[in-house]
Amino acid sequence: xxxxxxxxxxxxxxxxxxxxxxxxxxxxxxxxxxxxxxxxxxxxxxxxxxxxxxxxxxxxxxxxxxxxxxxxxxxxxxxxxxxxxxxxxxxxxxxxxxxxxxxxxxxxxxxxxxxxxxxxxxxxxxxxxxxxxxxxxxxxxxxxxxxxxxxxxxxxxxxxxxxxxxxxxxxxxxxxxxxxxxxxxxxxxxxxxxxxxxxxxxxxxxxxxxxxxxxxxxxxxxxxxxxxxx
Numbered sequence: 001x002x003x004x005x006x007x008x009x010x011x012x013x014x015x016x017x018x019x020x021x022x023x024x025x026x027x028x029x030x031x032x033x034x035x036x037x038x039x040x041x042x043x044x045x046x047x048x049x050x051x052x053x054x055x056x057x058x059x060x061x062x063x064x065x066x067x068x069x070x071x072x073x074x075x076x077x078x079x080x081x082x083x084x085x086x087x088x089x090x091x092x093x094x095x096x097x098x099x100x101x102x103x104x105x106x107x108x109x110x111x112x113x114x115x116x117x118x119x120x121x122x123x124x125x126x127x128x129x130x131x132x133x134x135x136x137x138x139x140x141x142x143x144x145x146x147x148x149x150x151x152x153x154x155x156x157x158x159x160x161x162x163x164x165x166x167x168x169x170x171x172x173x174x175x176x177x178x179x180x181x182x183x184x185x186x187x188x189x190x191x192x193x194x195x196x197x198x199x200x201x202x203x204x205x206x207x208x209x210x211x212x213x214x215x216x217x218x219x220x221x222x223x224x225x226x227x228x229x230x
Contacts, residue, residue, distance in 0.1 A: 025050075027228065048072050067082065079174065086108070086169065095133070097135070101130070109128050111195075111199070113127075113194065113219075137155040159172065159173065
């Protein structure tokens with residue numbers, strides 16, 4: 001179990017994140033479902049709110065273009081669209097997008113860590129999408145890792161990846177059922193905790209973060225920002 005000091009520190013850092021406008025990704029409401037098409041030029045995405053992951057895990061700027069993340073929501077789903085410029089892709093051979101891909105983070109991937117529990121911030125869900133439409137979803141409990149479901153958890157989310165080789169950009173889209181990430185129904189003004197990340201390349205590997213962590217891992221819930229439905 002986490003110590004009282006750890007819990008208090010987490011609450012303080014989370015409160016600081018919520019009060020920092022730069023730590024907020026707004027998600028714009030859509031009255032209709034959004035097709036699983038990772039095309040940022042689509043009407044649904046063209047004016048969507050967005051943030052940029054341009055730092056490494058230690059908070060240093062990553063050379064080159066930033067990773068962009070846009071968000072929309074409906075009464076049933078949360079949508080995330082990743083726009084990922086690249087120099088060279090590190091792709092898993094023989095992709096199998098119909099089934100969960102174990103250890104997907106060993107290749108190019110975009111990730112979202114989403115939590116609805118502001119009192120126990122070490123509890124959250126991890127969702128990933130690759131350029132080849134591979135996926136993995138995990139239930140994380142940093143305070144009680146022996147009891148977490150990990151890969152046994154199934155969100156029922158859907159993903160789609162697309163590679164534009166000419167532009168050297170890949171796109172990844174997630175359609176996440178709200179019931180998988182929050183016991184509360186979605187509504188305007190609702191807030192969740194979110195971390196946005198990307199792993200790119202092979203030698204060397206590059207780690208992109210929206211909000212820097214500890215320089216070692218993405219799994220630092222104290223560093224998450226806020227997702228706000230608008």
